Amino acid sequence: MKINSIKLITVILITLLLSSCVDDNFEVPTPSGNEENSELSIILGNIASEADWNLVTIADLKARFNSGDAPLLINENDVVKGYVVSSDRNGNFFQEIYIQDAAENPTTGIKVVLNLRNNYTKYNVGREVYIYLNGLYLGETNSRDGIITIGGKIDAADNNEVDVISENQLKDHIFRSAVTETIVPKTISVGEINDNAVGTFVRIENAFFPPALDGEPIVDPNEDFDTQRTLSSCSGAGFSNFILETSSFANFSSVKMQSQTGGFIDAVVTKDFRGDNFVLVINDIEDIKFEDTLCQPLTPFYSQDFESFGSTSDVEAAGWTNVNVNGGSTTFTLRNFGGNQFMQASAFRTGENPLEMWFVSPAINLDSNTDEELSFGTKTGFNNGAALSVLISTDFTGDVTTATWQTLNATLANGPSSGFQFDFTESGAIDLSSFSGDVYIAFKYLGGDGDVTTTFQIDNLTIVGN
Structure with a gap:
């Protein structure tokens, strides 16, 4: 949707003069003839048999570019696969498609700019596409907008931006498979x-x-x-x-x-x-x-922001279990920065490897509520690997090694590798409605000095319900 106004007005005028209305009887297109299928077969064959051909993920591709950098020319035989999730059929997208890395439960997506009107008739929602990247550019259509984009060339008006893949380039770079998946939001x-x-x-x-x-x-x-x-x-x-x-x-x-x-x-x-x-x-x-x-x-019925405690021992006295299962001395500690208190864990300079420590809440009873949801915030510093996981138990009695634990699906902080991130990352709403009675929420840190030493901070634990 990010477009130069002059370009847009020009295209709209041309469209009015040269084109008719969109066909309302749209049917899902199929690859046009054997040529497109043959080209894709050759590319897939090269990936399977040639050492210098690679099928890369969208995440790996995006990791090559930092917002604000000059466009990056891709000069290797890399191919990226994705599923189309946008449509210009109703005029809300223009000269672009977005593709994601899976039809269901995607991890990321990327923008592709192309000089093709009514591109929904070729790249319909759910279509599996392969993009041959050699000769294309990775960048942004508006420098520093943070939308990493695949383009066909450098914008003549701004060397820090990419421009569309031309119609002539399309036939050599973007290939549809015969697969159209149902995109599950x-x-x-x-x-x-x-x-x-x-x-x-x-x-x-x-x-x-x-x-x-x-x-x-x-x-x-x-x-x-x-x-x-x-x-x-x-x-x-x-x-x-x-x-x-x-x-x-x-x-x-x-x-x-x-x-x-x-x-x-x-x-x-x-x-x-x-x-x-x-x-x-x-x-x-x-x-x-x-x-x-x-x-x-929903109504909060349990919350903990650690502001009322004066020391780590005060937290433990309030019913939190704080234990190192390897027998070492390192545990979660109460910290304060900028007037905000939180619990922190790190393996850095502990001399312990492996280092496994647990921080477990007091019993929290769910029987008086329904539709319970858990949320909390995490922050990382000097991130060199995932070290934290969040779990729940209904039979914890004080020994983390004998309790039954179930991992909770939470969004955890991830970065940066140098220094600390500025804000806490929200976990998202974690559904606890399938649990009843007393539950225990645990934060498990698993790392080691000289190995994964990422610092994790935890704050604002809240459970809400009806």
């Missing part, structure tokens, strides 16, 4: 929208338009290009806001918003023009399903 919380999510198709549940937008069109009629609308989602004990960005050229731009009901929204994660904010972009107005009663925040 990945349900995430607003707090889990991050750089890894850019380019993926996600679902935000318990979402709604605020009353101030009731009756307003989804696109501001005074805007020439994009309109950003702030929506809300119930999140634990409160609300989280997120931005829906819609093009004035979308054929649903005049649809009125309503705030009486809520539900879910399925959309592609990207960023705004300057890269200041994450935004969601829908393919179709039908991607907004607000047909349910408005959600209500």
Whole structure:
């Protein structure tokens, strides 16, 4: 959606003069003839048999580029595979597609810019595509916007930006397989929208338009290009806001918003023009399903921010178990920085390898609540590997080695390798509704001096419910 206004106006005028309306009887396209299939077969054969041909992941590809750098020319026989998740059929995307690394539960995605109108007729949602990268560029269409992009050349107007893959380049670089998968939106919380999510198709549940937008069109009629609308989602004990960005050229731009009901929204994660904010972009107005009663925040019934403690021993006296299972002396410690207190673990300069330490909550009873959700924050410093995991037990009696533990699916901090990250990373809402009675939440650190020594900080443990 990030476009140069002059370029856009020129293309729109040409479109009006030379093209007819979009065919409403669209059918999923198949690869055109044997030539495209043969080319893809050759590429896949080279990957299987030639040492200098590589199938790379989207994550590995994105890791090669740092926001703000000059475009990177790829001069190796690398190929990346992905599944198309965006569509320009309704005018909300322009000269771009987004692909993610799996049809379901993707880990990341990437933007591809191409000089092709109505590209949904060739690269339909769910289509498996292979991109031969040799001769293409990795960069940003707007320098420092943080949206890592595959392009065909350096922009003539700005050497720090990439431009579209030309129609002539397309036939040599982007190949469709015969596979079209059903794209399953990945349900995430607003707090889990991050750089890894850019380019993926996600679902935000318990979402709604605020009353101030009731009756307003989804696109501001005074805007020439994009309109950003702030929506809300119930999140634990409160609300989280997120931005829906819609093009004035979308054929649903005049649809009125309503705030009486809520539900879910399925959309592609990207960023705004300057890269200041994450935004969601829908393919179709039908991607907004607000047909349910408005959600209500859950009520906190357990919280711990460690602010009331004066020392690590005070934390332990309050019922927290803090143990080193290797017999060493290193355990989680209470720390303070910038007026904020948290628990910290690190193997750095401990002289212990391996180092396994556990920090376990007191018993937390769930019987008086329903729909329980756990959340907390983590921060890392001098990250050189994953060391922390989060677990739950219903039979812990004081010995972590004899209890039954189940790993919880939480978003944990990851970076940087030098210094500390600025903000805590939200874990996301972790569903505890299948548990009952007393539960124990454990943070397990597994590392070793001279091995994985990442510093982890933990704060703001909260459990909410109805």
